[in-house]
Amino acid sequence: MTDRRFFFLVALIAVLAACSDPEPEVGYPALDxxxxxxxxxxxxxxxxxxxxxxxxxxxxxxxxxxxxxxxxxxxxxxxxxxxxxxxxxxxxxxxxxxxxxxxxxxxxxxxxxxxxxxxxxxxxxxxxxxxxxxxxxxxxxxxxxxxxxxxxxxxxxxxxxxxxxxxxxxxxxxxxxxxxxxxxxxxxxxxxxxxxxxxxxxxxxxxxxxxxxxxxxxxxxxxxxxxxxxxxxxxxxxxxxxxxxxxxxxxxxxxxxxxxxxxxxxxxxxxxxxxxxxxxxxxxxxxxxxxxxxxxxxxxxxxxxxxxxxxxxxxxxxxxxxxxxxxxxxxxDTARYPYEGPQPLDGRTARDGVALFDGILHSGVLTNEEVLEASGFRATMAEAAEADSIGDVVENLDLFLFDAVYFVMFELTEAHPGEVPPPFPG
Ligand SMILES: [Zn+2]
CATH class of the missing domain: 3.40.630.10 (Zn peptidases)
Structure with a gap:
C-alpha cells in the first residue's frame, strides 16, 4: 500500500465516521x-x-x-x-x-x-x-x-x-x-x-x-x-x-x-x-x-x-x-435566568441526596460503621423523595441536615483523605 492510498483510506474512514456518528442533539456547540x-x-x-x-x-x-x-x-x-x-x-x-x-x-x-x-x-x-x-x-x-x-x-x-x-x-x-x-x-x-x-x-x-x-x-x-x-x-x-x-x-x-x-x-x-x-x-x-x-x-x-x-x-x-x-x-445561550429565590427541600432535593449517598456507598474505602450511617441517611432521603419533602419525614430538619452535611463533608473526608499523588506522573 502506498502512502497515497493510505491517506485516502484514512480520509475515507474519517468521512464515514463523521457520517455514522452525528453530533448529539444538543442546543449548543461543544467545546473544541x-x-x-x-x-x-x-x-x-x-x-x-x-x-x-x-x-x-x-x-x-x-x-x-x-x-x-x-x-x-x-x-x-x-x-x-x-x-x-x-x-x-x-x-x-x-x-x-x-x-x-x-x-x-x-x-x-x-x-x-x-x-x-x-x-x-x-x-x-x-x-x-x-x-x-x-x-x-x-x-x-x-x-x-x-x-x-x-x-x-x-x-x-x-x-x-x-x-x-x-x-x-x-x-x-x-x-x-x-x-x-x-x-x-x-x-x-x-x-x-x-x-x-x-x-x-x-x-x-x-x-x-x-x-x-x-x-x-x-x-x-x-x-x-x-x-x-x-x-x-x-x-x-x-x-x-x-x-x-x-x-x-x-x-x-x-x-x-x-x-x-x-x-x-x-x-x-x-x-x-x-x-x-x-x-x-x-x-x-x-x-x-x-x-x-x-x-x-x-x-x-x-x-x-x-x-x-x-x-x-x-x-x-x-x-x-x-x-x-x-x-x-x-x-x-440566549435565555435570561430569572431568579426565583430559595426553594423548598422537596422530593427533588431528596433524590439529589439519594444520588450523593449512592455514590458514597459505592466507595470501597468505607468502614462497616460508615456504611451503616450512610445507608441510614440514604434511606431517609429515599423516604423523603416518596413524601416529596425532607421536613415531613425527619423530626428536626435543621439537625438532620447538619448531621448529614457533617458526616459527608467532615467525618468521611477526614477519615479518608487518601494518598495525595505527586502533581504530575513521573
Ligand atoms: Zn472559601
Whole structure:
C-alpha cells in the first residue's frame, strides 16, 4: 500500500465516521478538543503554589502576604490578556472594616491582630465574540483572601480554599483568550477579597458593579476545589440552580456534555452551614441567578494543613474542563435566568441526596460503621423523595441536615483523605 492510498483510506474512514456518528442533539456547540486539551495542570499549580506559599501567610486582608497575592493576580491578568474591568485597572477597591479577631504577620514578621480598612477585588473581562451579545455578562467568582495565621504564626495556606478556585478562574481566562474560544456572551473574572469573614468583596462589587447591573445574566462561584470527596469518588457538587429553573436547564445540558466527573445537583438550602460569594448575588437589590460549585473534599478545610501539596490535580484539571464546558453552554445561550429565590427541600432535593449517598456507598474505602450511617441517611432521603419533602419525614430538619452535611463533608473526608499523588506522573 502506498502512502497515497493510505491517506485516502484514512480520509475515507474519517468521512464515514463523521457520517455514522452525528453530533448529539444538543442546543449548543461543544467545546473544541483543542480548547479542552489546552488546560494545563502546570499553570494551575503555579498559581496555587504562589498563593498558598507560607510566605503569603494565609493572605488575610491587610497583611503584606495578602497584598503580594493581590499584585500577583493583577500581573497574571495582564499577562493572560484580560481587559481591566476594575475601578483602577484590574483593582476594585472598597472600604471595609476588619475587626482584629484573627492573626496576621506584619511587615516586620511579627504576629499581630489583623486589621484592615481597604478591600481589593480584581476584575478582568473576556469580551464576548458576538457584538450583539457581548453586553451580556457571566461573572466567574473565586476568592483570594484566606484566614491568616494562628497565634503561633502557622499559616492557613488555603490551597483548596480558595487558591485552587482562583487558579481555575485564571486558567479558564488564559485558555479562552489564547485559543480565541470566547463565547458570544462576555465573561467577567471577579477574584474577590474578604470572602472568609464577610463576603465583603462580592458584596461591594455587586452593589456597584463595573458593568450595568441589568446586563449581568448570571454568576458562577468556585469555592473550594481540588480535593476528592473520597479517594475513589470525585464528584462536583453544583448548588443554587434550583433558584433559577432556566439556569438549571443549561447546567443540566452542560452536565450531559461532560463525562469526566459526576456532576451532582444540590439545593443550596441543604447546606445552610456554608456560604460563599454567590450569596451576595442572591442578596443584591435586584437578585441575580448564581450557581455555586465545589469539589467536596473537605479533609483539611480551614486548618493549617490545607497546603499546596494536598491539591489533587487528577480532580482539579477535569473540574477546570467542567467550568469551561458550562461557561461555553451559558455563553452561547440566549435565555435570561430569572431568579426565583430559595426553594423548598422537596422530593427533588431528596433524590439529589439519594444520588450523593449512592455514590458514597459505592466507595470501597468505607468502614462497616460508615456504611451503616450512610445507608441510614440514604434511606431517609429515599423516604423523603416518596413524601416529596425532607421536613415531613425527619423530626428536626435543621439537625438532620447538619448531621448529614457533617458526616459527608467532615467525618468521611477526614477519615479518608487518601494518598495525595505527586502533581504530575513521573
Ligand atoms: Zn472559601
Amino acid at each position: 478538543d483543542a480548547v479542552l486539551q489546552a488546560f494545563s495542570a502546570v499553570d494551575l499549580k503555579e498559581t496555587i503554589d504562589f498563593l498558598a506559599a507560607d510566605e503569603r501567610a494565609g493572605r488575610i486582608p491587610g497583611s503584606p502576604g495578602h497584598l503580594q497575592a493581590r499584585d500577583w493576580i493583577a500581573e497574571q491578568m495582564e499577562t493572560i490578556g484580560l481587559e481591566p474591568l476594575g475601578s483602577d485597572g484590574y483593582l476594585y477597591d472598597y472600604d471595609t472594616v476588619y475587626d482584629g479577631a484573627r492573626y496576621m504577620i506584619d511587615a516586620s514578621g511579627d504576629v499581630v491582630s489583623s486589621v484592615n480598612a481597604t478591600g481589593y477585588d480584581l476584575v478582568g473581562l473576556i469580551p464576548g465574540s458576538d457584538p450583539e451579545q457581548a453586553e451580556e455578562y457571566i461573572v466567574v467568582l473565586a476568592h483570594y483572601d484566606h484566614l491568616g495565621v494562628t497565634a503561633d504564626g502557622d499559616a492557613f495556606n488555603g490551597a483548596y480554599d480558595d487558591a485552587a478556585g482562583v487558579a481555575l478562574a485564571l486558567e479558564i481566562a488564559r485558555v479562552l483568550l489564547e485559543q480565541e474560544a470566547a463565547p458570544p456572551r462576555s465573561i467577567i473574572i471577579l477574584i474577590t477579597d474578604d470572602e472568609e469573614v464577610s463576603l465583603g468583596g462580592a458584596e461591594a462589587w455587586i452593589a456597584n458593579p463595573t458593568v450595568p447591573v441589568g446586563d449581568i445574566v448570571a454568576a458562577v462561584s468556585i469555592d473550594p476545589v481540588g480535593r476528592p470527596l473520597l479517594p475513589d469518588y470525585w464528584p462536583i457538587l453544583a448548588m443554587g440552580l434550583e433558584r433559577s429553573p432556566t439556569l438549571e436547564a443549561v447546567w443540566r445540558e452542560a452536565a450531559l456534555q461532560f463525562q469526566e466527573l459526576p456532576v451532582l445537583f444540590m439545593n443550596r438550602d441543604a447546606v445552610p452551614i456554608f456560604s460563599s460569594d454567590q450569596d451576595e448575588f442572591y442578596r443584591a437589590s435586584d437578585p441575580i441567578a448564581a450557581a455555586w460549585f465545589v469539589n467536596p473534599g473537605f479533609s483539611w478545610y480551614h486548618t493549617v494543613d490545607d497546603t499546596a501539596e494536598t491539591i489533587d490535580y487528577r480532580v482539579l484539571l477535569p473540574t477546570t474542563r467542567w467550568l469551561a464546558t458550562v461557561l461555553n453552554v451559558m455563553g452561547h
